[in-house]
Amino acid sequence: MAGNQKNTLDLKVLELLEEFEDKLESYPTVPLTGKILIDRQEFVTIMKDIQMLLPDEYQQVRWMKAQQQQIMEEAQAEAHSVVDRAHAEERELLEAAHHSEQQMLQAAEIKARELINAHEISRLASKRAQEIVAEAEAQAAEIRNGAYEYAEEVMKKVEYNMSKVLQTVQENIEELEEYK
Template sequence: MKIIALLNELESILHEGTHVPFSSRVMVNTEEALEIIQEIMHSLPDEIKQAQWIKEERKKILLEAQKESEKILNDAESKIRSMVDENQITQSAYLEAQEIRKKAEEISREIRKSTNDYADSILKNLQMQIKELSETIEDNRKQLKGK
């Protein structure tokens, strides 16, 4: 395999390099080492390049999925808040409707009572007038009989 041969060549360049006194460093021909590294890069199988691309795409997909899940969660929370608010509005409207109905029934009772009192007053006056008229008629009849 070409890559192994190039790696062996790079290794021998490092071993054959000049050692810097009093250190573990080695001086090598940089151009030669870089050329070998470039050849190794070009010789890498497509599967390794694809694996790198897949790794990067996976990262992008995970980030997009994370963003999408956060958006879905935020939308769900917003919907829940909206539903809670709607429920509270509905309950408030229901309670207000009950109060309005109670007031309407109370007003209706008062109107009915006032109407009954008024009708009773008229009937009482009418009854008194009829009684007076009846007494007048009775007196008139007695006067007619007495003559």
């Protein structure tokens, strides 16, 4: 009985495909192009009828393919979100470093002005101001380097997560190919 149902199903699919082919051949061609104008709804109906006759396995494969696409889109959205957050954090760190640098420079300038009153004090103040500026620049460079290292670390995490997602997708594709 099951074999008979399969043969009936195969016959119906073949009949629909023949109908599809007959319709394609019956439509007039557009001059000089060889293309035809078709009734879209007619062909969509035939294709839907064929799809309804296909076994559940084919429907599951279509569903799995749609799920795969959704997973890829979600992974891309997550990756973009992570990258955007990393850029925002990098900007915040750089702004904080710049603000800190400005505060240190202002503090150094104020300190230098206070010490300019006497010659020796002036010389010492000038020397100390240079040290403070050098320290501020060194700290700013260190903060800037830290921000870049943090951004690099976040990007590496994104890359790792994306590779995991891609690996999962590849494994899903391989599983799908086993069902062929």
